Amino acid sequence: MDQKRSTLNLFDNIDLATELRLGLPGTDDQPEIKISISGNKRSSSEIGSSTCKDEEESSFSPPAKEQVVGWPPVRSYRKNILQVKKTELETGSGMYVKVSMDGAPYLRKLDLKMYKSYEELMKGLQEMFKCIIGLYSEREGYNGSQHALTYEDKDGDWMLVGDVPWEMFISSCKRLRIMKSCEARGLGDFL
Amino acid sequence: MGFPEEVLEHVFSFITSHTDRNVVSLVCKSWYEIERWCRRRIFVGNCYAVSPAMMIRRFPEVRSVELKGKPHFADFNLVPDGWGGYFYPWICEMARAYPWLEEIKLKRMVVTDDNLELISKSFKNFKVLVLSSCEGFSTHGLAAIAANCRNLRELDLRESEVEDLSGHWLSHFPDSCTSLQSLNMSCLSSEVSFSALQRLIARSPNLKTLRLNRAVPLEKLSTLLRRAPQLVELGTGAYSAEIRPDVYANLTEAFSRCKEVKGLSGFWDVLPSYLPAIYSVCSRLTSLNLSYATIQSPDVTKIITQCPNLQSLSVLDYIEDTGLNALSLSCKDLRELRVFPSDPFVANANVSLTEQGLVAVSEGCSKLQSVLYFCRQMSNSALTTIAKNRPNLTCFRLCILEPRAPDYLTFEPLDVGFGAIVEHCKQLQRLSLSGLLTDRVFEYIGKWAKKLEMLSIAFAGDSDLGLHHVLSGCDSLRKLEIRDCPFGDKALLANVSKLETMRSLWMSSCSVSLGACKRLSQKMPRLNVEVIDEQGDLDSRPDNCHVEKLYIYRTVAGPRFDMPSFIRTMDQNPTYRS
Numbered sequence: 001m002d003q004k005r006s007t008l009n010l011f012d013n014i015d016l017a018t019e020l021r022l023g024l025p026g027t028d029d030q031p032e033i034k035i036s037i038s039g040n041k042r043s044s045s046e047i048g049s050s051t052c053k054d055e056e057e058s059s060f061s062p063p064a065k066e067q068v069v070g071w072p073p074v075r076s077y078r079k080n081i082l083q084v085k086k087t088e089l090e091t092g093s094g095m096y097v098k099v100s101m102d103g104a105p106y107l108r109k110l111d112l113k114m115y116k117s118y119e120e121l122m123k124g125l126q127e128m129f130k131c132i133i134g135l136y137s138e139r140e141g142y143n144g145s146q147h148a149l150t151y152e153d154k155d156g157d158w159m160l161v162g163d164v165p166w167e168m169f170i171s172s173c174k175r176l177r178i179m180k181s182c183e184a185r186g187l188g189d190f191l
Numbered sequence: 192m193g194f195p196e197e198v199l200e201h202v203f204s205f206i207t208s209h210t211d212r213n214v215v216s217l218v219c220k221s222w223y224e225i226e227r228w229c230r231r232r233i234f235v236g237n238c239y240a241v242s243p244a245m246m247i248r249r250f251p252e253v254r255s256v257e258l259k260g261k262p263h264f265a266d267f268n269l270v271p272d273g274w275g276g277y278f279y280p281w282i283c284e285m286a287r288a289y290p291w292l293e294e295i296k297l298k299r300m301v302v303t304d305d306n307l308e309l310i311s312k313s314f315k316n317f318k319v320l321v322l323s324s325c326e327g328f329s330t331h332g333l334a335a336i337a338a339n340c341r342n343l344r345e346l347d348l349r350e351s352e353v354e355d356l357s358g359h360w361l362s363h364f365p366d367s368c369t370s371l372q373s374l375n376m377s378c379l380s381s382e383v384s385f386s387a388l389q390r391l392i393a394r395s396p397n398l399k400t401l402r403l404n405r406a407v408p409l410e411k412l413s414t415l416l417r418r419a420p421q422l423v424e425l426g427t428g429a430y431s432a433e434i435r436p437d438v439y440a441n442l443t444e445a446f447s448r449c450k451e452v453k454g455l456s457g458f459w460d461v462l463p464s465y466l467p468a469i470y471s472v473c474s475r476l477t478s479l480n481l482s483y484a485t486i487q488s489p490d491v492t493k494i495i496t497q498c499p500n501l502q503s504l505s506v507l508d509y510i511e512d513t514g515l516n517a518l519s520l521s522c523k524d525l526r527e528l529r530v531f532p533s534d535p536f537v538a539n540a541n542v543s544l545t546e547q548g549l550v551a552v553s554e555g556c557s558k559l560q561s562v563l564y565f566c567r568q569m570s571n572s573a574l575t576t577i578a579k580n581r582p583n584l585t586c587f588r589l590c591i592l593e594p595r596a597p598d599y600l601t602f603e604p605l606d607v608g609f610g611a612i613v614e615h616c617k618q619l620q621r622l623s624l625s626g627l628l629t630d631r632v633f634e635y636i637g638k639w640a641k642k643l644e645m646l647s648i649a650f651a652g653d654s655d656l657g658l659h660h661v662l663s664g665c666d667s668l669r670k671l672e673i674r675d676c677p678f679g680d681k682a683l684l685a686n687v688s689k690l691e692t693m694r695s696l697w698m699s700s701c702s703v704s705l706g707a708c709k710r711l712s713q714k715m716p717r718l719n720v721e722v723i724d725e726q727g728d729l730d731s732r733p734d735n736c737h738v739e740k741l742y743i744y745r746t747v748a749g750p751r752f753d754m755p756s757f758i759r760t761m762d763q764n765p766t767y768r769s
Binding site: 067068069070071072073074075076077078079081082116165167168 | 264266267268269350352378434459462463464482483485487531532533534535536565590592594623647649674
């Protein structure tokens with residue numbers, strides 16, 4: 001790890017190669033680790049290169065630069081606004097949600113703020129759980145897939161994912177559940 | 192001169208530009224006398240260049256005073272706290288001498304609540320207060336202005352740092368105050384009383400400019416707009432709310448009633464679903480500031496493609512090259528473009544914004560004059576294309592985020608590219624450089640940039656020759672600011688008289704020695720050579736040590752005495768030196 005990085009890093013003293021991790025039974029692959037720290041993104045190769053495949057390295061952004069006073073020439077007022085926004089984006093409450101999949105003994109946790117759309121969320125989940133999830137559509141049902149995605153909202157109701165605009169979804173989603181689509185079909189009937 | 196005084200006065204009243212009036216006063220003694228008695232507006236570009244007493248002595252009948260304090264680099268935290276720029280001595284004298292003063296405009300000055308209270312009580316006809324990038328006051332001071340200035344027309348706090356104790360200040364505007372035409376409170380964070388705001392707006396029929404602060408919720412914006420359909424410039428508060436059809440409908444309808452709106456700003460915390468509410472005003476917009484709106488390129492593009500009359504646009508780099516391309520096709524009247532970085536401290540691009548976006552705009556927008564562009568890569572060929580496309584540029588400020596970044600295609604310095612800019616853009620008045628640059632770029636600047644008035648340099652050049660080119664070649668240079676460049680004593684001492692033709696020179700983290708500062712100061716009695724060194728002990732430093740920061744400016748007021756201990760004016764009297 002490069003000790004010269006003076007930027008904030010919550011994972012400063014953790015060697016992730018030895019960190020205990022829960023993986024779904026039967027998964028040999030290392031789960032993709034996306035580490036999000038307020039203001040900076042850390043290069044995976046700095047934390048534990050053994051945990052990363054080469055092709056994944058390009059998906060990590062290099063670390064933030066050491067900051068030179070007054071450079072780049074952005075006014076403090078502007079910097080503060082953007083920093084607040086980034087902090088809200090990256091440490092906003094409720095963004096880490098539990099994800100359960102029917103039939104799996106362990107739950108996972110996922111940061112909704114890492115995704116900008118339903119498509120991205122689906123891809124992330126599919127990679128995490130090694131399954132195909134279909135977004136429900138009136139015409140095609142679950143697209144022939146085995147699983148459907150539902151979420152628990154602020155009121156405690158279980159809802160089908162995909163009906164409301166993305167921002168509204170992430171602000172009201174408390175947890176996710178990947179159901180078997182045969183069980184989820186009932187949900188669709190009520191819509 | 193044969194003309195009677197009244198005739199000359201009448202003629203002079205049509206001459207409004209400061210430079211022209213200064214010239215008029217030099218024609219002859221009687222013109223000087225007449226001119227000084229009828230001068231109503233004063234602009235002092237450096238508050239330490241002249242003293243308040245001198246100003247008042249020469250111009251006894253002034254109605255409007257505009258002052259600037261700290262150097263521009265103060266915006267980027269390069270000027271230490273306590274540097275100066277106090278409004279106090281000015282307001283003390285003006286309160287006594289100018290009872291009919293109507294306007295005060297300050298930039299980068301330190302203003303206190305007492306100062307504001309003094310303003311509010313000293314001038315019966317006070318109308319306009321503009322505090323741009325100022326600091327040192329709180330909302331208490333604003334309350335005094337609101338309460339006591341009966342005929343207040345304009346209160347503009349743009350980008351000032353205000354100690355925000357509460358939003359109660361706004362409620363101090365009396366019910367009898369109906370004269371407000373312009374209110375800019377966008378820099379404040381506290382919530383003001385909404386009903387007080389609403390009533391103020393309702394009783395201000397001439398209100399043309401209203402810039403709200405972030406705390407004014409979107410759901411209430413329509414209420415305000417309905418009371419001010421005559422608005423020309425609007426700054427929204429936070430632009431997001433729970434998605435509710437009634438809020439959306441109200442907002443859309445309220446905007447559609449604003450037939451006079453030409454400028455929009457604000458847009459903090461934007462929820463894109465609410466953006467279409469502004470579409471009805473887009474076709475009339477000449478000015479749009481989305482530089483706080485963290486919305487992605489498709490949303491930005493949807494808006495700007497509906498603004499064919501846009502002249503000025505500020506955005507974040509989320510607009511990306513695709514958005515800038517759309518801009519170049521839709522906004523043929525564009526004069527000014529400012530693109531700010533969304534994530535300035537991350538090394539790799541978080542957005543797809545490159546030099547191509549700027550090239551596209553330079554091609555499509557034939558009236559483009561003023562550019563401020565933050566990006567992560569640039570090439571000489573792109574700069575040359577831009578220069579040839581837009582010889583009418585008057586302001587070109589390019590900031591490549593990585594210091595000393597070379598041409599990303601050829602890995603060469605960007606000398607040739609910036610050289611093309613100064614060669615082709617013969618009316619260029621303001622230039623900011625960045626990227627990898629050698630002394631060569633300064634050779635080009637000295638040779639071509641004859642109309643250049645302000646130049647900003649960072650992490651550039653190889654030697655004193657670079658600075659020498661600029662000081663000896665740029666005939667119109669008024670302000671020069673330099674940081675982290677290997678410029679030293681030789682260039683400065685070879686161009687001493689040039690410094691008196693300029694307003695100011697700032698150099699920080701360069702290679703100027705303390706001894707050279709002293710020599711410069713002795714040679715040029717009408718310059719203040721101020722050395723800033725926060726490590727202290729300036730007195731015991733050897734002459735060959737490099738100074739941290741240096742600020743040189745011409746003045747007729749002599750050295751100033753309001754400095755903190757870490758700033759010294761170099762002594763002009765050699766007999767006092769040890």
